[in-house]
Amino acid sequence: MAVITSLTLYPVKSCAGIVLREAVVTRAGLMSAHIYDREWMVVDAEGNFLTQRQHPKMATIVPKIKLDTLELRAPGMLHLEIPLGLPHPDEERLIRVKVWDDNVEAYDCDDVTATWFSKFLGTPCRLVRFHPDAKRVADTKWTGGIEAPTLFGDGYPILVISQASLDDLNAKIETQGRPALPMARFRPNIVIDGIGAYEEDLMASFTAGAxxxxxxxxxxxxAIPSVDQVTGEVGPSPLDILQGYRADPKIDGGLAFGMNAILLKGENEVLRIGQDIAVELAF
Incomplete structure (x- = not known):
């Protein structure tokens, strides 16, 4: 029986995730305590998004959802508290930001927050929050014409990986005398056990409750899987291993690991660790 074994929410793009026992699934991705996946993002002075690709130490910025704030902690820094409530229209500061090919309007967090991030990352930057009137959707070429909303994710609201896929990759990595990698290196939202390696590639869908x-x-x-998600240090990349068997012509030879996914039905259903799922294959 296939089962959900991990649920992770990433409130701030490219920062550490929050491992959850349960999460609400929405068309825009996972949500917990009314906080959505990738609801916040760090941008440079021109409004371009920053990630661990350029700043691997972003992995060590650890969020925690509190009653009224999102708390952020980072090595050597005082903790930062960001209000969870949206600003009053008379007080909001808006900024145009760019994430890949999309330009959207976002809330600009305050100067204290910008100073905190700039000091930690060693470059001028700001924290922004997705505006409820902004619109980003996954590429309809892949969704079959369905308009699937996403916030500041790379392009899709949900990332799914099977445990067997990581086990298979780690078996190959260990034959090279290198240490196995934890699942956190690949930053999935949902991890599934009880299916074969890369069987997520073959799914038409899977059902969890409604x-x-x-x-x-x-x-x-x-390059992000080469970043230790605890220390922010860059080590050996698994891409050389994946190159041998996971180059996918459907994505122009990109090295595929995990599947981007969308919600078809069951808006606001609660997903839980240990929950059985029903898998429908595409053949």
Whole structure:
């Protein structure tokens, strides 16, 4: 029986995730305590998004959802408290930001927050929050014409990986005398056990309670899996291993690991660790 074994919410793009026992699944991705996945993002002085690709130490910025604030902690820094409530229209500061090919309007967090991030990352930057009137949707070429909203994620609201896929990769890594990698290196939202290695590639959908989730596009991998998600240090990349067997012509030869997914049915269904799921394969 296939089962959900991990649920992770990433409130701030490219910062540490929050491991959850349960999460609400929405069309825009996972949500907990009314906080959405990738609701916040760090941008440079021109409004371009920053990630661990350029600043691997972002992995060590650890969020915690509190009653009224999102708390952020980072090595050597005083903790930062960001209000969870949206600003009053008379007090909001808006900024145009760019994430990949999309330009959207966002709330500009305050100067104290900008100073905190700039000091820690060693470059001028600001923290922004997705504006409820902004619109980003996944590429409809992959979603079959469905308009699937996403916030500041790379392009899709949900990332799914099977435990067997990581086990298979780690078996290959260990034959090279290198240490196995934890799942956190690949930053999935949902981890599934009880299916075969890379069987997520073959799913038409999977059902968890009333939620029907459809994997739609293989996830092409960049350098981020080489970043230790605890220390922020860059080590050996698994891309050389993946190159041998996971180059996918559907994504122009990109090295696929995990599947980007969208929600078809069951808006606001609660997903839980240990929950059984029903898998429908695409053949």
């Amino acid at each position: 939620a029907v989730i459809k994997p739609v596009k293989p996830c092409p991998r960049c």
